[in-house]
Amino acid sequence: MTSLTGTLGSATPNTPPTPAARLSSLQLTTELTALLDPDIVLTDPTLMDNYRWDWARDPNAGVPLAVVRPRTAEQVATAVRWASSRRIAVVPRGAGSGLSGGSSAVEGGIVISLDRMRAINIDPHTRVAIVEPGALNAEVKAAAREHGLWYPPDPSSFEMCSIGGNVATNAGGLCCVKYGVTTDYVLGMDVVLADGTLIRLGGPRLKDVAGLSLLKLFVGSEGTLGVITRAVLRLVPAQQPPATMVAMFGSVLEAARAVVAISRSVRPAMLELMDQASINAVEDHLSMGLNRDAGALLLAQSDVGGENAATEIATIERICAESGAYESFSTDDPKEGEAFAMARRAAFVAIERKGSLMLEDVGVAIPVLPELLEGVRLIGERNGVAIPTVAHAGDGNTHPIIVYNAADPDSVARASAAFGEIMTLAISLGGTITGEHGVGRLKKGHLPDQLGPDVMALSHRIKNALDPQGILNPGAVL
Amino acid sequence: MTSLTGTLGSATPNTPPTPAARLSSLQLTTELTALLDPDIVLTDPTLMDNYRWDWARDPNAGVPLAVVRPRTAEQVATAVRWASSRRIAVVPRGAGSGLSGGSSAVEGGIVISLDRMRAINIDPHTRVAIVEPGALNAEVKAAAREHGLWYPPDPSSFEMCSIGGNVATNAGGLCCVKYGVTTDYVLGMDVVLADGTLIRLGGPRLKDVAGLSLLKLFVGSEGTLGVITRAVLRLVPAQQPPATMVAMFGSVLEAARAVVAISRSVRPAMLELMDQASINAVEDHLSMGLNRDAGALLLAQSDVGGENAATEIATIERICAESGAYESFSTDDPKEGEAFAMARRAAFVAIERKGSLMLEDVGVAIPVLPELLEGVRLIGERNGVAIPTVAHAGDGNTHPIIVYNAADPDSVARASAAFGEIMTLAISLGGTITGEHGVGRLKKGHLPDQLGPDVMALSHRIKNALDPQGILNPGAVL
Numbered sequence: 018m019t020s021l022t023g024t025l026g027s028a029t030p031n032t033p034p035t036p037a038a039r040l041s042s043l044q045l046t047t048e049l050t051a052l053l054d055p056d057i058v059l060t061d062p063t064l065m066d067n068y069r070w071d072w073a074r075d076p077n078a079g080v081p082l083a084v085v086r087p088r089t090a091e092q093v094a095t096a097v098r099w100a101s102s103r104r105i106a107v108v109p110r111g112a113g114s115g116l117s118g119g120s121s122a123v124e125g126g127i128v129i130s131l132d133r134m135r136a137i138n139i140d141p142h143t144r145v146a147i148v149e150p151g152a153l154n155a156e157v158k159a160a161a162r163e164h165g166l167w168y169p170p171d172p173s174s175f176e177m178c179s180i181g182g183n184v185a186t187n188a189g190g191l192c193c194v195k196y197g198v199t200t201d202y203v204l205g206m207d208v209v210l211a212d213g214t215l216i217r218l219g220g221p222r223l224k225d226v227a228g229l230s231l232l233k234l235f236v237g238s239e240g241t242l243g244v245i246t247r248a249v250l251r252l253v254p255a256q257q258p259p260a261t262m263v264a265m266f267g268s269v270l271e272a273a274r275a276v277v278a279i280s281r282s283v284r285p286a287m288l289e290l291m292d293q294a295s296i297n298a299v300e301d302h303l304s305m306g307l308n309r310d311a312g313a314l315l316l317a318q319s320d321v322g323g324e325n326a327a328t329e330i331a332t333i334e335r336i337c338a339e340s341g342a343y344e345s346f347s348t349d350d351p352k353e354g355e356a357f358a359m360a361r362r363a364a365f366v367a368i369e370r371k372g373s374l375m376l377e378d379v380g381v382a383i384p385v386l387p388e389l390l391e392g393v394r395l396i397g398e399r400n401g402v403a404i405p406t407v408a409h410a411g412d413g414n415t416h417p418i419i420v421y422n423a424a425d426p427d428s429v430a431r432a433s434a435a436f437g438e439i440m441t442l443a444i445s446l447g448g449t450i451t452g453e454h455g456v457g458r459l460k461k462g463h464l465p466d467q468l469g470p471d472v473m474a475l476s477h478r479i480k481n482a483l484d485p486q487g488i489l490n491p492g493a494v495l
Numbered sequence: 496m497t498s499l500t501g502t503l504g505s506a507t508p509n510t511p512p513t514p515a516a517r518l519s520s521l522q523l524t525t526e527l528t529a530l531l532d533p534d535i536v537l538t539d540p541t542l543m544d545n546y547r548w549d550w551a552r553d554p555n556a557g558v559p560l561a562v563v564r565p566r567t568a569e570q571v572a573t574a575v576r577w578a579s580s581r582r583i584a585v586v587p588r589g590a591g592s593g594l595s596g597g598s599s600a601v602e603g604g605i606v607i608s609l610d611r612m613r614a615i616n617i618d619p620h621t622r623v624a625i626v627e628p629g630a631l632n633a634e635v636k637a638a639a640r641e642h643g644l645w646y647p648p649d650p651s652s653f654e655m656c657s658i659g660g661n662v663a664t665n666a667g668g669l670c671c672v673k674y675g676v677t678t679d680y681v682l683g684m685d686v687v688l689a690d691g692t693l694i695r696l697g698g699p700r701l702k703d704v705a706g707l708s709l710l711k712l713f714v715g716s717e718g719t720l721g722v723i724t725r726a727v728l729r730l731v732p733a734q735q736p737p738a739t740m741v742a743m744f745g746s747v748l749e750a751a752r753a754v755v756a757i758s759r760s761v762r763p764a765m766l767e768l769m770d771q772a773s774i775n776a777v778e779d780h781l782s783m784g785l786n787r788d789a790g791a792l793l794l795a796q797s798d799v800g801g802e803n804a805a806t807e808i809a810t811i812e813r814i815c816a817e818s819g820a821y822e823s824f825s826t827d828d829p830k831e832g833e834a835f836a837m838a839r840r841a842a843f844v845a846i847e848r849k850g851s852l853m854l855e856d857v858g859v860a861i862p863v864l865p866e867l868l869e870g871v872r873l874i875g876e877r878n879g880v881a882i883p884t885v886a887h888a889g890d891g892n893t894h895p896i897i898v899y900n901a902a903d904p905d906s907v908a909r910a911s912a913a914f915g916e917i918m919t920l921a922i923s924l925g926g927t928i929t930g931e932h933g934v935g936r937l938k939k940g941h942l943p944d945q946l947g948p949d950v951m952a953l954s955h956r957i958k959n960a961l962d963p964q965g966i967l968n969p970g971a972v973l
Contacts, residue, residue, distance in 0.1 A: 142755060142862040165760070187704045198702060200711065201679055216949045221860040223890040224676060224930035226665045226715050227938075227945050228972065229954050233678065233711035237704050254762055277620060282643070282732055325803050382699040384620040412701040452702035460705075467705050471694045475961070476707045482960035483953070494706065 042125075045103060046083050049127070052095050059084040068130050069122040071115035073459050079124025081108070086130050090207055090215055090246035093129060097244060098213025100127055106491050109240040111150060111182030114174045116376050117457025119186065119239045119493050126491075129244055131181050139164050139252070145204060145221045146250040150181025154188075157250065166252040169196035172453070173362055181245050187237030189453030191358070194411030195286045195320075196253075198453070200236040205249035208235055211242075211484035221249050234479070239455050240490035242483045257322040259286060260330045261354025264337035264345035265311040269293075269394070269406075272313035273387040275340035276410040279317070280383050282336070283329050287318035287358070288411030292390070295364045295405040295418070302367035305360055308344070315342070315410065316357050364407045365418070371403070373423040375436045380414040381448030392442045393417045400435040402428070414452035437463070456494045464494070520603075523581060524561050527605070530573050537562040546608050547600040549593035551937050557602025559586070564608050568685055568693055568724035574607055575722060576691025584969050587718040589628060589660030592652045594854050595935025597664065597717045597971050604969075607722055609659050617642050617730070623682060623699045624728040628659025632666075635728065644730040647674035650931070651840050659723050665715030667931030669836070672889030673764045673798075674731075676931065678714040683727035686713055689720075689962035699727050712957070717933050718968035720961045737764060737796040738804040739832025742815035742823035743789040747771075747872070747884075750791035751865040753818035754888040757795070758861050760814070761807050765796035766889030767839045770868070773846060773883035773896070777838050780845035785838065786822070793820070793888065794835055842885045843896070849881070851901040853914045858892040859926030870920045871895045878913040880906070892930030915941070934972045942972070 040048075050058045059065055060083050068084045082105065085096045100107045106126025113120060122128050134149035137157055141164040146157050154168075154175040161168045171190035172178050178188070184206065189198045205219030218232040219225060235242055266272040269292050276288060291299070291314045300307045307314070315337060319329040330347050337345055348354055368374060381389045390406060393415070397404035408415035417439055421432035440450040440463045450456070450463050465473050473495075480487075480495055518526075528536045537543055538561050546562045560583065563574045578585045584604025591598060600606050612627035615635055619642040624635050632646075632653040639646045649668035650656050656666070662684065667676045683697030696710040697703060713720055744750040747770050754766060769777070769792045778785045785792070793815060797807035808825050815823055826832055846852060859867045868884060871893070875882035886893035895917055899910035918928040918941045928934070928941050943951050951973075958965075958973055 141759060143860045144758060145860075187708070189702050189704075193702060197675075197679065200708070201675065210953070214949055216953065217947075218950065220925060220927075222858050222925075222927050222930070223861075224667050224671060224858055224887070224892045225927040226667075226931055226933055227927045227929050228934065228942055228950070229720075229957055230665070230678070230711050230715045231950065231953060231957070233708050233714075234957075236711075237708045242707075254760055280622060281619060284732055321799060322803050325800050380700050380702050382621040382623075383701075409702070414702045447698060447700075449698075449700050449703040449705045451705050452700070453704055455704055456706065464706055469695075471692055472696065472706070472709065475688070475694065475709060478960045479707055479709070479712075479957065482956045 042082055049083055049096070049099055052099055053085065053092055057086055057088070057092060059086065068110060068128045071113045071118060071120045073116055073118040073457065075118035075121035075458055078121040079126070081122040081128045082125050084128045084130055086133050088133050090209065093244050093246050094209045094213045094215045096127065096129055097209050097211070100488055101212050101486065104486055104488060107244070107488055108490050109185070109244040111179030111185070112153065112177055114178040115182060115186065115457060116378070116454040117451065117459045119455050119457035119490070121458055123491060131179065134246065139166065140221070141166060143221045144252045146252055148180050148248050148250055150179060150245050150248065152180050154178050154180060154183055161252050162255065165255050167255045168202065168250055168252055170199045170202060173365065180248055184236055184245055184248050185239050186453070186455035189409065189412070189414065191287050191289060191409060194288050194409065195284050200233060202251045203232065203236050203248055204251050206232060206235060206245050207247035208243035208245050211486065211489050215246065219249065223251070239457060239494050241480060241494050242489060256286070257320050258351040259318040259320045259354055260326040260347065260349040261357055262317045262330045262334050262345060262347040263357050264315045264334065264342035265308050266313045266315070266342050268312040269390045270387045271341035272315050273390055273410070275315060275337045275342065276386060277384050278336045278340055279333055280411060283332055285317045285329070285333060285411060286320040287316065289316040289361045290314070290408040290410035291361060291364060292406045294403060295368060295407050298367040298371060298405055299360050299363055302370060303360065303363060307360065316361055318354060361407065368405050368418050368420060372420040375419040375421065375432050376454070377417040377419065377436065377439050378414070378451045378454040379417070379439055379443035379448055380412065380452035381443060381446045383413045385446045385448065386410065386413055389415060389443065389446055389448065393439055396435050396438045396442065400431040402431050402435050404435065412452065441466070458493055461494060520560055527561055527574070527577055530577055531563065531570055535564050535566065535570060537564065546588060546606045549591045549596060549598045551594055551596040551599070551935065553596035553599035553936055556599040557604070559600040559606045560603050562606045562608055564611050566611050568687065571607060571722055571724050572687045572691045572693045574605065575687050575689070578605055578966055579690050579964065582964055582966060585722070585966050586968050587663070587722045589657030589663065590631065590655055592656040593660060593664065593935060594856070594932040595929070595937045597933050597935035597968070599936055601969060609657065612724065617644065618699070619644060621699045622730045624730055626658050626726050626728055628657060628723050628726065630658050632656050632658060632661055639730050640733065643733050645733045646680065646728055646730055648677045648680060651843065658726055662714055662723055662726050663717050664931070664933035667887065667890070667892065669765050669767060669887060672766050672887065673762050678711055680729045681710065681714050681726055682729050684710060684713060684723050685725035686721040686723050689964065689967050693724065697727065701729070717935060717972050719958060719972050720967060734764070734798045735800040736829040737798045737832055738808045738825065738827040739835055740795045740808045740812050740823060740825040741835050742793045742812065742820035743786050744791045744793070744820050746790040747868045748865045749819035750793050751868055751888070753793060753815045753820065754864060755862050756814045756818055757811055758889060761810055763795045763807070763811060763889060764798040765794065765836070767794040768792070768886040768888035769839060769842060770884045772881060773842045773885050776845040776849060776883055777841055780848060781838065781841060783838055794839055796832060839885065846883050846896050846898060850898040853897040853899065853910050854932070855895040855897065855914065855917050856892070856929045856932040857895070857917055857921035857926055858890065858930035859921060859924045861891045863924045863926065864888065864891055867893060867921060867924055867926065871917055874913050874916045874920065878909040880909050880913050882913065890930065919944070936971055939972060
């Protein structure tokens with residue numbers, strides 16, 4: 018039990034030895050299984066391996082005591098209540114597509130996987146989706162579409178990421194530049210607190226200021242404050258078919274300057290950037306005929322419909338030309354536009370063929386984007402690693418993708434150095450270490466550099482007030 | 496000093512007698528004045544009377560020890576640090592236009608009025624306004640407009656309410672139905688905590704998920720968690736000139752049903768409702784030629800521009816007709832449209848000529864709007880009070896306005912009964928006791944009915960973690 022105590026100890030160093038430390042793993046899992054259906058509690062190591070990592074493949078992920086796969090919120094509450102009584106770590110888990118190690122298993126803790134709780138109810142009159150946390154983002158979008166409605170947040174992983182994970186990380190995506198992030202669509206949630214109490218926050222009301230904004234506090238808390246068992250999501254009328262523009266620039270700096278100018282005058286529904294390395298990776302992968310010599314590409318969409326969309330796209334195209342674009346292309350054919358959006362979405366997969374990846378997620382105020390992108394380029398050069406970069410440029414949120422050779426310790430070391438340097442650069446530019454992926458375990462060490470000691474202390478006060486034993490996702494974020 | 500101890504005691508009943516209780520008021524104000532500029536600390540009772548009430552005119556407002564009118568965030572921090580050391584209540588105050596008694600003075604406490612801190616800096620490249628809390632909403636809008644930008648949140652009181660108050664209450668307004676509420680535009684803030692620490696949360700970044708969502712927790716906290724000294728507000732490109740529609744219905748129910756149908760298919764930039772009594776009050780006041788026989792009026796605007804706006808308004812007009820509107824009128828002339836919007840905005844002032852007012856702010860999911868409005872009508876009948884109602888109908892947020900005679904105790908009693916019954920009704924319909932005005936002191940007694948004991952307990956845990964002495968706005972919200 019040393020490792021368990023150690024893990025929890027690092028979250029709450031002054032914790033005395035716990036009752037759990039006097040029971041064997043077998044005694045503990047027998048207790049837990051007796052409280053829940055046996056079919057809900059996995060203890061087979063091979064089966065549990067499916068629930069130990071997210072996409073960050075955290076090498077420090079522990080071996081859990083058990084994986085709990087509840088079917089109801091009551092079962093989640095039972096599991097957490099038991100973990101609380103035994104002072105055992107709880108790691109909530111959605112679809113496991115997180116990129117920051119936020120759902121790495123903790124040694125000797127339990128993983129609560131919400132993958133069986135995926136009911137979706139659309140209420141078209143109230144214009145909300147009432148969703149269990151394991152439902153995929155794409156499933157919610159599809160269910161809404163059947164009623165002519167739309168759930169906007171669209172992480173690049175929308176086809177495989179869960180709503181619970183989206184809410185827990187306050188996930189972003191491509192349309193956020195106009196439509197905002199997950200928190201803007203969360204009207205209510207059910208959440209199991211650290212002591213196993215199941216509470217309901219908010220509800221299907223578009224405006225509600227009764228009491229403290231607890232709902233918003235839980236959004237983005239990455240499993241450190243509670244386990245989300247239900248979300249009430251705001252839906253909006255279906256988006257109009259978009260018009261699309263692609264512009265090619267000689268350099269990333271010119272493209273970034275175009276983004277600054279575009280943001281001042283119009284509200285595109287998408288404004289994405291790809292640099293030369295990512296363009297080439299996608300071209301290697303998909304052979305779309307993208308210009309390999311381009312220093313950068315900007316992809317913009319307008320969804321204001323008809324003539325207005327044509328006008329908006331023409332404005333964006335003109336600004337791109339004024340900012341130095343040497344070539345551009347626009348279309349009001351949604352299918353043709355989707356092909357370009359696909360190129361952007363395929364970037365991760367295309368770059369993954371080049372080697373192992375460390376995914377960055379740094380963001381800055383839009384005017385500082387050129388400096389950030391130039392700085393990333395220099396960090397790549399200095400450390401001798403390729404860092405193709407794609408960006409939700411209209412939000413100032415960039416994804417420098419560090420490519421390295423996992424079998425070569427020197428390559429790993431250089432990639433790790435670059436990973437840290439990029440966060441340091443973002444902070445020095447007044448930016449953030451994470452725009453949409455979350456802090457998890459991967460970026461935890463850099464959070465104090467961004468927030469400073471006073472905000473860290475305040476965060477710990479909140480965490481301690483809500484989870485005094487430190488059992489919820491210990492080791493993540495704080 | 497009994498009353499001071501009593502006041503704080505009610506917020507934290509187990510508080511032992513405080514050091515402050517051993518000093519006279521004169522000794523305390525002398526101490527405070529020595530720490531700050533004398534010109535910043537008011538102790539003259541007549542001058543202080545300007546800072547004891549907000550628009551709720553809370554009869555229980557206390558006489559403060561002093562009113563502090565700081566010029567800088569450091570002075571705010573100094574005042575709070577001193578209050579913390581002396582365990583004295585702090586009531587933050589913006590423009591005093593609050594409607595829930597959230598800034599009623601506390602007996603023996605200090606009022607911190609932010610009315611001198613009103614600098615506004617627009618950064619058009621970053622598309623943010625960096626604003627001190629005393630700046631008026633209208634001043635921020637005007638400053639943004641000079642750069643072709645727009646700050647959307649528009650409480651009806653936008654010409655006299657402060658940004659600090661807007662953030663503290665998470666204020667809404669007329670355009671929220673499409674553009675969201677204040678919290679959606681707050682990217683960062685500086686806030687003085689209960690111990691006088693000045694911290695900075697967030698910043699000019701459109702996406703930032705680094706750490707807990709503390710920023711959103713402070714929005715809407717009504718001065719109970721800290722004193723906001725600066726806000727970084729997101730601006731968007733200027734709104735296009737709106738097209739406007741007005742439709743007249745035989746009954747409120749028909750109008751409410753039209754709202755439900757409209758919300759499903761389009762996103763109007765404004766969707767307001769006035770009932771017969773409020774139409775007549777405005778007509779008495781402004782003689783605009785409104786139809787006094789109409790049971791209700793719906794006012795909608797579209798800001799999508801050009802042909803599209805005409806199409807959107809035509810859709811809304813068609814839905815109104817299908818829902819029973821017997822007359823409608825539409826215009827793409829923004830001035831003509833603004834005249835109708837003025838009629839809606841003038842409702843409070845017009846109704847105020849009928850007597851003293853108790854302003855409700857209850858909200859429900861849109862499909863329940865007809866039931867809420869019918870219930871309010873019955874409550875008015877049962878209690879023998881007039882309750883003209885206006886509503887941000889597209890948000891399900893209604894303002895039943897109870898008219899009473901303040902000189903007649905029986906009328907006051909009947910109005911108070913109706914005030915409570917309306918909140919009970921909203922809660923029974925799954926709604927909220929306050930959509931945008933805040934809980935303050937006026938609605939505090941009803942908050943547990945809406946939130947329930949578990950969420951109240953959680954709120955108290957947060958409050959106690961951030962303000963263990965209970966000095967920040969005691970008696971408000973919790």
